[in-house]
Amino acid sequence: MTDQFEPTIIGFTCNWCSYRASDLAGTARMKYAPNVKLIRLMCSGRLDPTFVLRALSSGADGVMITGCHPGECHYIEQNYKALRRFLLLRRVLNGLGIEPERVKLVWASAAEGARFAAETTAFVEEIRKLGPLNWGKADDGPQATDHDQPSFAHGKEMEVPA
């Protein structure tokens, strides 16, 4: 093994297309980079952009968002909402001083195991080039401990009174 940087990446998939694409990549024994760990959602529309921020601030170097192709959403059109949020999220990341390329959106249908595998490997290489994110790591400075990170979840601290 060389000492090359191995990025840690969280992948969000929808239950109907992209997770099944990853199933198909498995069934077909396609080999791809092992750096992406998947979280299955029912729909890419379920993806709260704060999940992405949470992942990046907790040690992930990149986040891959996957869903059904435009027009093929199992829930009619919710992947378009994922697309909107993705575009907005990239601007937010830019504002935070984080390379927007650390978040990638990939459409993959249930038949596109090969595409899923290829896109995953390509993204790992892209993140490898960008290097570690180191957001939330202790060596970032004394103020950047876990506890000081804002919680991006809609937890109790974010509650809005009715």
Place this chain on the structure above:
Amino acid sequence: MTEKIGVYVCHCGSNIAGVVDVVDVANWAAEKLGHQGVVIARDYKFMCSSLGQELIEKDIKELGLTRVVVAACSPHLHEKTFRTAAKNAGLNPYLVELASIREQVSWVHTDKAVATAKSKAVVSGAVSRVIENRALDEIKVPINPNTLVVGGGIAGIQSALEIANAGFHVYLVEREPSIGGHMAQFDKTFPTLDCSACILTPRMVEAGTHPNITLLTWSEVVNVAGYVGNFNVTIKKKARFINEELCTGCGICQEKCPKKVIDDVYEAGLGYRKAVYTPFAQAVPNFPVMDKENCTYFEKGTCKACEKFCPTNAIDFNQQDELINIDVGNIVLATGYDLFDARRVSNYGYGRLPNVFTSLEFERLSNAAGPTSGNIVLRDGKTTPKSVGIIHCVGSRDRNFNNYCSVICCMQGLKFAHLVHERTGATVYNFYIDMRTAYKAYDEFYQRVLEEGTLFVRGKVAEVTDAARYSNERGKLIIQTEDTLAGKQRRIPVDMVILSSGLQPRKDAKEVGKLFGISCSMDGWFTEKHPKLDPVSTMTEGIYIVGCAQGPKDIPSSVAQGAAASARVLDKILQKEVALEPIKATVDQAKCSGCKICNGLCPFNAIAFIEDDKISYINPALCQGCGTCVAACPAGAISGTGFSNEQIIAQIDGLLLRNLEPAEA
């Protein structure tokens, strides 16, 4: 700690254990995730086996487990298995989480250390997540006993008859004026050489007259709403311009209609029909259809010959398209195939060289009820060919067109060879890449055709041309091919060439798939739930696929699938109710600020704004559980069961290994 978690790591024989050190993963989970509540972590050869399930059930009972994580295959394969096991042991099935370390790890990675490390992370994610899982109850909804069958070919007819015979109502929708499908166009069926019409038409009549079947021909499904057990379907019944109540099917209108039109659907362009027509004599239903595009009255405003002569006043020029709304519990799609367009293989000359025929054209030529009364003749309509070349795999097994094997073309080519031989005595050449005659009595048929004297040349035909080089080639079509058995190039002059074209997905298969919420493979065929174990179900519960819509197949297989899907439908109907996944969004009324952001996001209109209370409300019957509103609510007032924020965030932390013993982190 409050939860007691059991972690079960499956070997899946060597499928997982060959790449992932499963023992290490189990030990690691017990050691590093103990503080999370993992009280037991085991590995086992096959967790999904009855012994494996018993292991989990026993632990739930004896150790009082409150959560279970199974690290095995994709949740799409065995989530239900393990949830059922938990249920049997008295644990709520939704407190079980699957960590896929097969499809997403062992099958796609090769480095053992890396795969083992990734497996640990995946298990860690699932453990963190399962703590946040909540006990959920399945939602039971009644099943509407009516069924919709889309497509009236042999597969659809079979499916409709099976269900109707069991005593339940079926709506059989067909786009063309008559049911029968492609099989109605064939002359003989391989390998038995049964007359296609003789075996098909009784079934068509049975479907057309069955008291439990509502036949809707010249109709198309335009909208599908709802879910398994409760689909609401809108069907457009196109105007026939014939009053079906009054029409007796006597055929006088067709006789009197002065307008002849080339029939490029049923007769494959070789014959004519009238502007008012039934596609063939045994059409079911026997009511004609008026072809508005070609009718003289619709074109010029005058004629109405059909109306004048109709003895029952059944012609109705003012008829409009009609939208019919029906409720059904299950849907069977039997939408069939399109024939590969042989024009695309331009080097075979179809469309340019008159005596190159497609397989469908030949079916009509050889059909006793066809345009030539079954005489196999050249395009001039009278000359009997003395030599015929049949080219296999046209458009199939070809990187330039379709990679797949169309299954039926070899047997079809052999059938053609036999018919040409029998009826014309011509010399017949079959050009094939590989002879594929699997299934009962198929290879015997091949032997028979061999014995009849048909000549077989193994090799992919390069070109069909009329450019003669030698005197014996003049006026002929020359087939240029490599003979791979003789190891040389050959030029074989023939009078007629038949292209055994492959099958293709319907050109609108993708749109139809979207309409019914199912997906297509890369080749464009509808995707089945499991290629081996569940070939007629789809990922969308309540929607089944049969016949060539699912992939190329012959008549026996199409019939078998039609019947198989019916068994699945009857199974659903007889259960009377179906359990739906309790994945729904709900609004916390105390937190909702009434901003209405979620209102416009739901494509199912499940979110309503209650003016009196100034809050939004989600109708659980309409909510499909996508979770888009959950992600959008700025107040965090909407929560989604099964995929809550807490579950997902816990899984993120788990995957990133932020949940380990403090000493490790």
